[in-house]
Amino acid sequence: MFNNKMSKSLIASALAGAFAFSGGAIANSGLEQLHQENSQIVREAVRSQERINTIYEQTQELLGEYRTVVDQTDSLKVYNDFLQTLVTDQQRQIDSIQRQIDTLEDTRRGTVPLMFKMIDALEEFVKNDIPLRTERRMERVERLRDVMGRSDVQLSEQYRQIMEAYSIEAGYGSALESFQGTLVLGGNELTVDYVHLGRLALMAMSLDGNSAWVWNNQTNNWDSLPASYLSGVSDFIKMARREINFEMARVPLIAAE
Known part of the structure; x- marks a missing residue:
């Protein structure tokens, strides 16, 4: 009976030691795993912070670009308003010029017949005037008629030459x-x-x-x-x-x- 009790005690002691040894091993394994998990968490936290920092920097860059775009947009708006003012003013000038052209065409239609009448009157005057350089003066009248038939001579130049001829005729009266x-x-x-x-x-x-x-x-x-x-x-x-x-x-x- 003593031996049985003793055997049971030894068996119990052995099992207790085995459990104690096994529990320590398990505890050490759990700590190691916990340490690894903590390290992993720290690394993940570092990477997350780095991503946050990168996103923040990108956000700041985008914010700077946005502000630049806003400033440029405001500047472009002011510039576009300025250009619109110029365009509006140019359109007014174009309309004014067009009205002048229309009026000029009306004036041209009335001026051309008058110019021919002036040439006819000048010719008649030379014929009835004293015979003073008559041949030269009649040649000047003929040149005026030729000028009136030339498409490459502007109306203003035609009129100028007619007035110049009248000025020359007036000069004969005092020379x-x-x-x-x-x-x-x-x-x-x-x-x-x-x-x-x-x-x-x-x-x-x-x-x-x-x-x-x-x-x-x-x-x-x-x-x-x-x-x-x-x-x-x-x-x-x-x-x-x-x-x-x-x-x-x-x-x-x-x-x-």
């Missing part, structure tokens, strides 16, 4: 001028010195100074001048050539019509 030319008398051609004082007097003198003539508006002929006028006509010629000072001289004057 003292002398020039050489041919005078036809009785079918004979004579080379003479012409001199005119505006349209008040148109005279001619032979190159030898022995004969002089004056244009008669009433008869449309050249009248021979008495010898008493030769000196005055000669002085007029010299004054026109700036050979002597201007002074009074005795010449026949005629009234222009």
Whole structure:
């Protein structure tokens, strides 16, 4: 009986030791696993923090880009408003120019006939005026007609040339001028010195100074001048050539019509 009890005690002790040993092993294994899990959690937490930091940095970059875009949008809006103001103003100018063009076309339709009338009137005036450089003046009238038929000459230039011709004609009315030319008398051609004082007097003198003539508006002929006028006509010629000072001289004057 003693042996049985003793055996049971030994068996119980052995089992207790085995359980104690097994429990310690189990406890150590659990701690190791817990440690590994904690390490894993820490690593996951670090990685999560790194991802959070990356996301935060990206968010900050996006926020900066957003603010930049907002600023650019505001600037573009101001600039677009400015451009719209310019476009509106340009459109007003275009409309104004178009109205002027339309008006100009109406003016052109009225101006062109007037210009032709001015040329006709100039031609008629030259024909009825004293025979002062008549050939040259008629050539100027013909050039004006040619200009009016040219498509490469602007209307403004055509009008300018007509006004220039009128200005030249007006100049004849106040100029003292002398020039050489041919005078036809009785079918004979004579080379003479012409001199005119505006349209008040148109005279001619032979190159030898022995004969002089004056244009008669009433008869449309050249009248021979008495010898008493030769000196005055000669002085007029010299004054026109700036050979002597201007002074009074005795010449026949005629009234222009």
